[in-house]
Amino acid sequence: xxxxxxxxxxxxxxxxxSKVLEVMKPWFCKNYxxxxxxxxxxxxxxxxxxxxxxxxxxxxxxLPEEIIFTTGGSESNNLAIKxxxxxxxxxxxITSKIEHPSVIETCKFLRKQGFEITFxxxxxxxxxxxxxxxNSITKRTILVTIMHANNEIGTIQPIEKIGKLCKEKQxxxxxxxxxxxxxxxxxxxxxxxxxxxxxxxxxxGPKGVGxxxxxxxxxxxxxxxxxxxxxxxxxxxENIAGIVGFTKAVQLAKEEHIKKMTxxxxxxxxxxxQEIPDTKLNGSxxxxxxxxxxxxxxxxxxxxxxxxxxxxxxxxxxxxxCSSQNLKPSHVLMxxxxxxxxxxxxxxxxxSRFTTKKDIDYxxxxxxxxxxxxxxxxxxxxxxKYSVGVKDKSYW
Amino acid sequence: xxxxxxxxHFQEPHNMGEIKNPDGIGKVGNPMCGDLMEVYIKVKKNIxxxxxxxxxxxxxxxxxxxxxxxxxxxxxxxxxxxxxxxxVAKSLKGLPKIKMHCSNLAAExxxxxxxxxxxxxx
Numbered sequence: 386x387x388x389x390x391x392x393x394x395x396x397x398x399x400x401x402x403s404k405v406l407e408v409m410k411p412w413f414c415k416n417y418x419x420x421x422x423x424x425x426x427x428x429x430x431x432x433x434x435x436x437x438x439x440x441x442x443x444x445x446x447x448l449p450e451e452i453i454f455t456t457g458g459s460e461s462n463n464l465a466i467k468x469x470x471x472x473x474x475x476x477x478x479i480t481s482k483i484e485h486p487s488v489i490e491t492c493k494f495l496r497k498q499g500f501e502i503t504f505x506x507x508x509x510x511x512x513x514x515x516x517x518x519x520n521s522i523t524k525r526t527i528l529v530t531i532m533h534a535n536n537e538i539g540t541i542q543p544i545e546k547i548g549k550l551c552k553e554k555q556x557x558x559x560x561x562x563x564x565x566x567x568x569x570x571x572x573x574x575x576x577x578x579x580x581x582x583x584x585x586x587x588x589x590g591p592k593g594v595g596x597x598x599x600x601x602x603x604x605x606x607x608x609x610x611x612x613x614x615x616x617x618x619x620x621x622x623e624n625i626a627g628i629v630g631f632t633k634a635v636q637l638a639k640e641e642h643i644k645k646m647t648x649x650x651x652x653x654x655x656x657x658x659q660e661i662p663d664t665k666l667n668g669s670x671x672x673x674x675x676x677x678x679x680x681x682x683x684x685x686x687x688x689x690x691x692x693x694x695x696x697x698x699x700x701x702x703x704x705x706x707c708s709s710q711n712l713k714p715s716h717v718l719m720x721x722x723x724x725x726x727x728x729x730x731x732x733x734x735x736x737s738r739f740t741t742k743k744d745i746d747y748x749x750x751x752x753x754x755x756x757x758x759x760x761x762x763x764x765x766x767x768x769x770k771y772s773v774g775v776k777d778k779s780y781w
Numbered sequence: 782x783x784x785x786x787x788x789x790h791f792q793e794p795h796n797m798g799e800i801k802n803p804d805g806i807g808k809v810g811n812p813m814c815g816d817l818m819e820v821y822i823k824v825k826k827n828i829x830x831x832x833x834x835x836x837x838x839x840x841x842x843x844x845x846x847x848x849x850x851x852x853x854x855x856x857x858x859x860x861x862x863x864x865x866x867x868x869v870a871k872s873l874k875g876l877p878k879i880k881m882h883c884s885n886l887a888a889e890x891x892x893x894x895x896x897x898x899x900x901x902x903x
Contacts, residue, residue, distance in 0.1 A: 684837065685837065686815055686816075686837055686838050686839050686842070688839040688840055689791070689838070689839055689840055689842075689843060692783075692788075692791065692840050693792075696792070705815060705839070706814075706815050707815045707816075707838070707839035707841075707842075707883070707884070708839070710879070712815075712879065712883055714815075724813075725812065725813040725814070725815070726812035726813060726815070726837075729812070729815045761797070761798075762794065762797040762798065762834075762835055762836055762843070763835060763836065763837040764808075764817055764818070764819045764835035764836070764837055765812055765817065765837045
């Protein structure tokens with residue numbers, strides 16, 4: 386049976402826009418010059434590279450030389466955090482409990498190297514406490530790294546306030562903006578951001594390319610040694626095709642898409658809440674990424690729902706432990722204080738500019754049926770007496 | 782990731798629900814771990830004449846619940862008590878390694894239901 390295909394896992398990755406692919410094509414078999422070469426092909430690549438750099442810089446109100454191209458979000462996060470740490474050699478780094486693994490694991494690695502790390506708590510909506518952040522900053526603090534928008538629950542942190550605080554305290558501020566880039570306006574000058582990670586494949590660009598914004602005055606240690614590419618901060622021949630695609634993806638992302646996604650997001654939330662009883666929206670209702678819906682369906686487990694949806698052609702993701710490789714529930718859902726069984730029933734729907742109202746209707750219709758059927762066979766219900774589990778604190 | 786047999790049982794699980802006035806009930810798992818099963822049995826002349834399961838859990842948990850009902854129905858209590866997790870997994874043409882322990886609780890649930898019955902009738 387052929388089903389409609391509805392892709393609502395754009396937080397994981399997006400489809401490459403065909404217009405992006407088109408502009409990338411000539412950079413494989415025709416314009417394959419190394420941007421460090423002195424001949425025509427090399428110069429052509431170099432010029433294109435620099436043009437791309439200024440377009441991306443402009444989008445975040447940065448200078449072209451403040452953009453370092455990388456292989457994506459994870460590399461950018463590693464370069465920013467380790468890069469600052471290695472310049473200082475010792476010190477204290479502040480981050481949060483809901484960061485992407487490429488931030489959390491990098492910080493844990495640095496802790497083993499002797500750095501002191503503070504993982505800030507978040508409240509039930511996923512916000513850090515600015516007072517706690519302020520109180521955590523000491524004379525030894527070298528870096529604050531707090532993500533802009535959370536990849537799982539969509540909560541948007543007040544980065545302008547964080548940036549202001551960091552500036553006052555003379556501490557560097559890095560933000561992982563992989564999820565929010567082009568979905569929220571970001572002005573690195575206005576928000577006092579020193580370092581910011583970006584990725585192409587979350588915005589309909591190709592996989593394997595991203596960037597780190599680094600304020601001119603900030604010093605970091607390079608992580609990949611070799612040639613002098615990227616202001617001598619990231620060795621390796623530039624991925625021109627990828628960078629060209631990344632740039633096109635940025636140009637194609639328009640403000641009107643934010644409005645469209647927000648409307649469909651709100652429609653998905655309210656239709657689910659109207660059609661299906663006993664649900665809980667995870668993350669902030671107000672300060673929320675325009676394409677993120679994260680909802681727990683009580684009394685059912687997320688993997689089962691996900692596979693049923695997949696059988697209907699609908700792609701989503703879940704924070705349930707049952708679908709993770711280590712069988713632990715999502716650290717983000719634990720950090721916002723969700724009970725384990727409710728975390729197990731969480732589903733994440735992430736929209737894109739290609740999502741339609743029809744898609745939303747199709748999802749809600751099928752979801753309603755699936756949840757009803759799974760609840761029928763579940764021993765859990767409203768008045769079930771839950772035994773209290775021990776909160777797992779080993780993650781941080 | 783899952784075998785065809787697992788998917789078949791997951792999509793249309795057999796004998797789901799509960800039995801009114803069951804002869805034995807076995808509860809295993811914990812919603813905190815993401816898997817919870819309740820096995821209900823009816824016993825006549827030492828034979829399991831009816832079995833039903835309620836399950837909260839992943840694809841593997843639901844499929845193993847369904848499979849255990851197929852394996853246990855019509856069996857004597859002694860035979861049914863011998864059904865192992867491995868047998869359940871094998872009958873489903875295998876389970877992902879990671880799911881072997883956490884979600885493969887059905888055999889244990891059945892064992893507990895039989896024990897519950899035997900305690901009552903002693």
